[in-house]
Amino acid sequence: MKQAKVLAVIPSRYDATRLPGKPLADIHGKPMIQHVYEAVLRAKSIDTVAVATDDERVMEAVKAFGGQSYMTSRDHISGTSRVAEVASLAAFADFGYVLNVQGDEPLLDPRSLDELVSGLTNDGVQSATLCYAVCDEAALASPACVKVVRGLSGDALYFSRSTIPFMRNRTGLAVYGHIGIYGFEKNFLKAFAALPQTPLAEAESLEQLKILENGYRMRVIETTFPPRGPSVDTPEDLECVRRILAAG
Helix, strand or coil, X not given: CCCCEEEEEEEECCCCCCCCCHHHCEECCEEHHHHHXXXXXXXXXXXXXXXXXXXXXXXXXXXXXXXXXXXXXXXXXXXXXXXXXXXXXXXXXXXXXXXXXXXXXXXXCHHHHHHHHHHHHHCCCCEEEEEEECCCHHHHHCCCCCEEEECCCCEEEEEEXXXXXXXXXXXXXXXXXXXXXXXXXXXXXXXXXXXXXXXXXXXXXXXCHHHHHCCCCCEEEECCCCCCCXXXXXXXXXXXXHHHHHHC
């Protein structure tokens, strides 16, 4: 039986709070959104890539490098609902899976997306995401580095900006950082996007907790290809990414 097609959507807002205009931030002659788009294109398991935006400047930038983009409502409160709007278009009616790939991940390794798709489609789960073992002490202490704990099945038990689990006993257990890239069975994406806010998701400011709070499962796959540097949320992150890419 042929596997249902996979759509990757990159939600891209122009008006980021800490770094306005960051989708178009120049990184060695290319806007950041182009770096992300080209990385996703290199994933072998993805059939189509599209940008979901609310700004004509992003639309024009994507058009300029030959990418596919869609104008979405300005009223979305999350990237997930923006992705769901694009996934619901008639052009993608025959797609069975949707990836939500953050537009601030220019150091994304496309092989990690293939791992995500493999786990999502082969394990028959409704949603999946990625994690990696955190070794850096500064990252462990930083609320910007989201952590995740998994059950024996590999499904998420909890996500937090705090360091979890608390290591009362030193057993050698790794602390896992969460990579904010998600895969969904398309019908489940629609249901997830429609879920109201939940107490833990609001407290932690982590939207994926709505899935767990409503009793759904999310498979968490440890990638063997974690990003080489940070997501771009601040001017300092942007400079760090520029240095990493300049070094090759």
